[in-house]
Amino acid sequence: DAGITQSPRYKITETGRQVTLMCHQTWSHSYMFWYRQDLGHGLRLIYYSAAADITDKGEVPDGYVVSRSKTENFPLTLESATRSQTSVYFCASRRDRVGYEQYFGPGTRLTVT
Amino acid sequence: KNEVEQSPQNLTAQEGEFITINCSYSVGISALHWLQQHPGGGIVSLFMLSSGKKKHGRLIATINIQEKHSSLHITASHPRDSAVYICAVGAQGGSEKLVFGKGTKLTVNP
Numbered sequence: 001d002a003g004i005t006q007s008p009r010y011k012i013t014e015t016g017r018q019v020t021l022m023c024h025q026t027w028s029h030s031y032m033f034w035y036r037q038d039l040g041h042g043l044r045l046i047y048y049s050a051a052a053d054i055t056d057k058g059e060v061p062d063g064y065v066v067s068r069s070k071t072e073n074f075p076l077t078l079e080s081a082t083r084s085q086t087s088v089y090f091c092a093s094r095r096d097r098v099g100y101e102q103y104f105g106p107g108t109r110l111t112v113t
Numbered sequence: 114k115n116e117v118e119q120s121p122q123n124l125t126a127q128e129g130e131f132i133t134i135n136c137s138y139s140v141g142i143s144a145l146h147w148l149q150q151h152p153g154g155g156i157v158s159l160f161m162l163s164s165g166k167k168k169h170g171r172l173i174a175t176i177n178i179q180e181k182h183s184s185l186h187i188t189a190s191h192p193r194d195s196a197v198y199i200c201a202v203g204a205q206g207g208s209e210k211l212v213f214g215k216g217t218k219l220t221v222n223p
Contacts, residue, residue, distance in 0.1 A: 031209060042199070042215040043156075050209065058210065090156060101146070102211065104156040 003027070006091050006105040014113055019078045021108050023091030031094040032074040033102065034058075034066065036087040043090065049074055081112045116140055119200050119214035126221050132187040134217045136200030139181065146211065147174050147185050148199040156199070159185070190221045 004025040013019050023032065034046040045058030047066040055066050063085060065077045078085055091105040120135045136145070147159040160167050160174040162183075167174050171190075176183040187194055200214040 040215070043201075043213040045210055048209055056209075092156075101158040101161050103158065104148075106155040 004091060004093055004103055004105040006089075006108050008108060009106065010109050012111045012113060013081050015081060015083060017081050019081050019110065021076045021078075021089055021091075021110070023074045023076070023105055025072055025074075025091075025093040025103075027093065027095070027103075028071055029093035029095050029103075030071075031096070032068065033092040033094070034064075034074070034076045035090045035092065036060065036085075037090060037107075038087050046076065046089075078110075081110075083112050086110060086112045116212050117200055117202055117214040119198075119217050121217060122215070123218045124220070126190050126219070128191060128221055128223050130190050130221075132190050132194070132219065132221075134185045134198050134200075134219070136183045136185070136214055137181060138183075138200075138202045138212075140202070140212075141205035142178075142181075142202045143205050144203045145176055145183050146201040146203070147183075148201060150197045150199060150216070152196070154196075159198075187219075190219075192221045192223050195219055195221050 007022045030051050033048045035043045037043050044060050046064050049055045049068040052068050052071050068074050089108045092102045094100050094102045116139050118137045144163045146161050148156050149159050150156045162176050171188045173186040197216040197218050199216045201211040
């Protein structure tokens with residue numbers, strides 16, 4: 001029962017490179033979320049998905065792309081990484097629309113040099 | 114002004130002390146969440162509540178909907194309680210999104 005996993009856990013990349021962060025959950029939860037966590041800002045929502053093939057922007061979507069072809073996977077792509085995207089990224093899932101807890105993945109620490 | 118404000122930002126306590134962390138919010142909510150994040154670690158959901166009080170072990174969470182305020186209490190604190198505690202709210206009307214406070218860093222010394 002892996003729950004929710006993220007890969008890679010750590011990534012160093014160069015400015016301008018494309019990077020994809022993976023998120024996989026085994027519960028068949030409808031909702032999945034991508035957050036970034038930065039000092040002084042707390043957690044901020046990048047994108048979320050209500051179901052396969054349904055995604056929507058969050059608070060800070062610029063520079064990111066998501067897709068959700070399967071319920072269990074929700075990859076986040078940085079199309080051309082910038083130093084300002086250095087952060088810790090958390091994926092989360094939730095069973096349904098409201099009234100349920102969110103479960104967070106272990107996080108991916110991304111450094112853009 | 115952030116929609117979710119936590120206080121204090123940092124808290125240092127001695128083992129055994131009673132801890133209180135506060136969360137105030139400015140919007141109508143469907144639910145409030147308390148999360149825990151250990152240093153370098155992942156984020157764990159402690160409580161989700163929309164009214165009243167919940168208790169789990171030494172942790173107690175309360176919410177006052179009229180005053181738009183919630184508290185997280187830790188009784189008989191222990192060094193392993195050292196973590197960042199995060200308050201998050203889901204807006205009324207069933208918004209899919211959570212709004213997060215910036216967290217309270219708790220350090221419990223032996």
